[in-house]
Amino acid sequence: MNRLLFFAILASFIFSSCADESAIKEMKTPFESSDSIETTTYEEAIDWWRALEKESAYFCLKEFGETDAGLPLHLIVINSARNFNFESIQKSGKIKWLINNGIHPGEPDGIDASMLYARQILSSEDFEQNFEDIIIMIIPIYNVGGALNRNCCSRANQNGPESYGFRGNARNLDLNRDFSKADSKNALSFIELFAHWNPDVYLETHVSNGADYPYTMTYLLSHPDKLALPLSNYVNDHLTPILQSKMLERNDEMIPYVNVFGTSPDSGYSSFYDSPRYSTGFTALHNSIGLLTETHMLKPFKQRVTSTLNFLHSLGEILAKDVKSIKDARIAADEVLQKQSEFILDWEIDKSQSELLNFKGYRAYYDTSEVTDEQQLYYDRDTQWEKPIQYFAHLKAKVSVASPTAYLVPASWNEVVQRLQLNNVVMKIINHDSTLNVTSYRIKDYSTSPKPYESHYYHYDVKIEEFENEVDVIKNTYYFVSTDQIKKRLIIEMLEPQGPDSYFNWNFYDEILQQKEGFSSYVFEPEAAEILKNDDLASRLDEFVALDSSVNNNARSKLDFIYKKSAHYERSSHLIYPVFRIE
Ligand SMILES: [Zn+2]
Known part of the structure; x- marks a missing residue:
């Protein structure tokens, strides 16, 4: 036997000896053990993923970065090539898909669905073939502090599970508002991970609030208008319609995130503007496609977990086949960006253009509340309607810059x-x-x-x-x-x-924004008199006073006006933004 062949056989023995894919099927998750009424705790989740790691050679659990709770974040990497070396994964040309769960641990559907998903794909006979070109990365629970703050009741509008974590993290920060400012250690760790691994696609799992309607699954993408054209073309023309049809095939029809609060969706609704504080807005800054699942809060927990699992399977199937399209779109998006000279900083919903969205809803009506004696919105779930409604899918520029x-x-x-x-x-x-x-x-x-x-x-x-x-x-x-x-x-x-x-x-x-030095009026007053002899300044003071009547009898304001024109004023620091542009 030649040496290379010997080592190849030895290597395959070493890789396969620690794996028992058939045993994986037997690994019940805490969600299943509870008869689908409980979500896993943080400790149970990490223990379960560690146990899975022992059974599968395709799987690696890593710790990365700190959280405000003092416990580390975890990252699961699934690679059909059984290789978890960062450099060789980067060189492999595979699609990298990052799934982030438990950013709001009170909305735990994805935490449990990801465990089921990993078990199902890893124990399938076709795993190597189906997932040849895709690396799946999973953060089991991102908001560790929130997950540890387990309670029965903080999701007042949600139908299960029996107990769950809290929205705020260990510092009571909402991590899905923290991607740009990064106050939390969680976000700092996440940003480092994201920039390092450079995922092509990002999915974050949530449960909705707001209106009532029959769909279990709603979804949200990095706003296509904010993505570079090659990426938005891929998202609009390919990813979204195929995702919708795959969910429909699974008898789980879904609809764009119903961004409706305090009213009903009858008269239409708008897409969600995800500025960079939100994950999908943040991933767009890195030319990555971001997605959110938002299952409907009033559907039973088991139904929501199943729907999230359906979404994971549907998206995974698409990504595994679309490796070239996604890679090409990202490369083209980077090229477009390099040539782009004008950037939109802030957006707003474009009410001048809408499309028709075929929507299934419940009859909404108003009645007098016995509690408040005021008119109150209610939904009649026995009366369902289906009709096209207006969907404002587009954004328009509010502020741009070269x-x-x-x-x-x-x-x-x-x-x-x-x-x-x-x-x-x-x-x-x-x-x-x-x-x-x-x-x-x-x-x-x-x-x-x-x-x-x-x-x-x-x-x-x-x-x-x-x-x-x-x-x-x-x-x-x-x-x-x-x-x-x-x-x-x-x-x-x-x-x-x-x-x-x-x-x-x-x-x-x-x-x-703060002025550091000032003046005493009695000291500055004689100098102000000298300065005012400048005719131009005297007339400008008159104009200043004429513009604001409150200044008329205010000696301090008048002196302050003159002070700010004097050599004493800190004009190179006060209100001067310290980042400069080189044109
Ligand atoms: Zn959420």
Whole structure:
């Protein structure tokens, strides 16, 4: 026997000796053991996945990154080639599909469905053949802290399971609002994982809130209008219709996520605008296709888990066959992005165009509530209707910006630097003194949420004023971030202050909103008199006073106006956005 053949046989023996695919079929999940009324706990889930790892050579369970709960995140990698080396997986050209469960542990359908899915595919005779070109990665439970906060009742509108985790994580953060700002250790770990593995397709599992209707499964994709054209073409023309028909074949008809709260879907509804704080908005920044399952909260738990399992099988079948289309679409999307010169930062639903969606609904009606004595919306499930309704599928631009050649990002705002680096943005520290011509932004106006939202007093409606400037760069104090790189969209949406989920809006640059020095009126007043002798300034003060009657009897406001025109005012830092554009 030649040496190579000997080692090949030895290797196949080693790989197969620890695997017993037939034993996998016998591995009941906690969901099954409970007669489908309970979801697995965090500890049960990890134990079960570890037990599965012992039985299957196609499977590897890794720990990655920290969570706010102090326990690690886990990642399951399923590869029919039995190879879990990152570099060789990257080189393999296979599709990488990442499934994320338990971001909201009160919505646990995917946690249990993923266990059933992995067991079913791994124990199928055709596994190697059917999954030859796809790597499946599963995060069993992403919100570990929320999963540990097990309770009976926090999902008031949900039909089972008997107990489940809580929406907030160990710091009470909603992780599906945390993908751009990344306050949680969970999100920081996730971003690193996502940027490193670069999944082609991402699926996150949820349970809905809102209106009542007969469908068990609703779905949401990275908004196609926000994807580069080759990806949105693939999603619109191929992935979505085939996914719908495959679910229909499984007798599980589904409908786009019913984004309806407080009213009924009778008169139509709009698609969901997923800015980058949401997972599917975040994955779009990486030119990856994001999907969400949103099972209907009033359907029994068992039915919802089955529907999520149907979705996993349907999507898996499509992805396993579409390797070339998806790879080609992503490469083409990257090329389109490199040539793109104008980027939309903020979007809104385009009410001028709608399509007809054939919808099955329950009769909605209003009646006087015995509790409140007020009119209340109810659904009559005995009366079902089916009709085309208006579906507003498209977004239109609200705020756009031209791409610069590069940004200068100050090293001193290290939380921003850390997030950009975790996202695999290429950043080069400028290691010599230089003077650069840049475009600067003055923050002219902004609004701030009056109450904390996800631990922030979040900004919105930012108005900026551009001006050309020269910046003296001291070596090692600024990063040069070229936009000629694969993360172009992410760089622009995070660094342009008007992006709804920009670092500016999430308070990373709030330091510039505060004035650090001031004046005592009695000290400054004589100097103000001198300054005012400048005719132009006197007339501008008159205009200023005329514009705002409250200033008329306000000495301090008048002096402040003059102070801000004086040499004392910190005009290079106050309200000056410290990230500069190189055009
Ligand atoms: Zn959710």
